[in-house]
Amino acid sequence: MSKKLYLQFLFLVAVICHAGNVSAEDHNLIPSTGQKVYVPITAKSAKGKLLITNYGSTVIRNFDYTLSFNGEVLVSKNYVLPEPLNRMEGATIEVDVPPHTQVSETDLLFTITKVNGEVNGTSVNHATLPRVTVTKVPHRKIVVEEYTAMWCGYCPRGIALMENLAKNYPDDFIGIAVHTGGRADPLSCTDYAWKAADYRSRPTLHMNRNLFLGYVKAITEFEEERSRGADMDIDVTATWDDRQENITVTPRVTFCVDKEDVAYGFAYVLTEDGMSNPNWYQNNYYSGRTEELGVSDELDYFIKADYAVKGLENNFVAIAAEGVKAPLTGYIQTPIKADRPQSHTYVFRNISSKKLIQDKTKLKVCVLLINIKTGQIENAAKCTISPANTTAISSVSEGKETVVETARYTLDGRRITTPQKGINIVKYSDGRVCKEVVTR
Template structure:
């Protein structure tokens, strides 16, 4: 054996041995999800848990991680925090990270950094993620709006019908559905938008994106994860004539808003329980047959049928006010946090709407429309629904969302705050925000 060959064999042996040692060596590597979750907290909260998915890229199941939290409000990093797992995880694990309220009202990104895994330095490439924290004086009640442009002639529109009915059943308190018909139930409520929203069915959630799933669940939770800047309450009643509907809204700004965002309230009158023997829904025969996990609302459209009659149509848009951008002037800038605004509108001459079959099944939906304005051209570049509320039309003052504070005995004061969110020991000179035990806030002048 030549000296050169012996040298080559020796080098090869060393390389193989090194590779073997590297493969055999334990690695400690845990990464947090990069989806950047959002959380809303109030100054009175001790903390709010934020779900984070952890992924173990190491060689062994993980029993403990150590992490820190960097708070941009205070510019401080927490002491290392240990999180132990009774059952070590080898792949993915969902955990809750407690997030404290910020020292300022508004949004800030808290940095979660996983520093150690089972006592060893975390070797993962990206060990950190951001958590968007919204600190608000009052947490808004978040609701999601689905708008479905549909038609009896449209064979693929049963998907939208099923989604809207399913969401109403599963999320009755957090879902608001509006069905816009391009058929015998067509009205002028959405004339401005129907020509822009092409293709049928056209289902949108909060005007972010289209709903492309079979249930709408994923889109619903995506929208619910977005922080609302406003809380809203609506009530609607017939006037004494019985031919006009008076609509009152309470809109409470909860977060500072962007300079180029304009907010207005849109109103949509909808009707439930509409029936007509002549209304026959076309169906794409077999389109949804064999799909696993479909909700029961698809049942009428399965089994190879091509038409379905006898359906009851709900959430049908009858009339609207400012449906595209909101009613001009309904909200006044600046939208001061904690300062209630009370826009009102009237739906007049209800008897003109022949589509209405039962006045006890009328609803009013109030949508807070956020329009982003280009600072140079002043043109609207984007519109989304920030939040919404819905109520039955009647004479019982039934309402959803926030209510005005009353001087009841159980409304104990829990804190005083300045307009920029700083906690005070007592009301200060000028305007002070008072927070009560039931979560309500008012402004007082001293």
């Protein structure tokens, strides 16, 4: 074969191959790793989320997929998109995920087999969908730490965001307003000072120590963070002593799956709502910025207010804290067994020395469970403080369930009337018996 004919032959082969590739790329839908989904073992299914992206040139209206585990196909369906997906567009989809046969963490394989009835042309047609089969799906609450100051004219943005989340998500939002500036801010919390030093700007709003919020509303961000779920539930109780000098805090953590290697720590925060003083004023650079009216009722308040806002009620104010910079460890016993609660106690002492407090009846206790490896808050709980010998439980709806501690014993069976250092066995009026590790 002459050189000229050989080159023409190669060109023809290239054209044919290119045409074949273009045809394949016409139907090219790629899934990304899905969000972890928690499935009750007694349920038929739960919704799992994945992102899909159209890398082909054809508008996609539907696709076929399979969901499999260890080579066995569990689900095979056709998915009709609510809106057509154009080239280079992505969409988040929800698929039905069945539970495993036992409480466990497993990875499913999600595979897109056909696109618009044609074979999916991509070689990357599958993705992992993490599945956690549980007895009960944990309730995840979201913590937003707001680093703020009265002298900061831009901080009303953060105040508005916090109040907006509290209004929209009363059972899921835990706000902590950390005032800074020493004498320049009468609500400065010295216990948070080392952690506050990590953030130079005011306001700085950090959601679960995972995402910074730079807006005046964060509905989408909040719901996305909440939808990630959690591997554990947290309840917390808090009780005054007879003199209202000390607060005994009892978190109870229940993991939904077994875990061998864990690294969790706790932080404890005492907050107060409704703090005000006629001599305080909040700088407000949003005064008169009518172009931003309508974003939220909470921001509208500041737009219509003066440059210096007097009489403002400050909520979620951090009064005292421990573990917020270096979480306290050693409370989670390993290996962790699913559905077995673990409890301990922490005591806020000498409350009268906390000069920031205005009204003890408006105090709340927040407990944060922090992943030591990532630094993120995995879950949290908040509760009011009950009088001596009673307990207010924070669960799905804060303050709607109340139980009473009926008896407390040492590990050798001796009955005691107050928490004693070491392991305490505590009985409650709802029938629960908890083991508490008292460290102080």
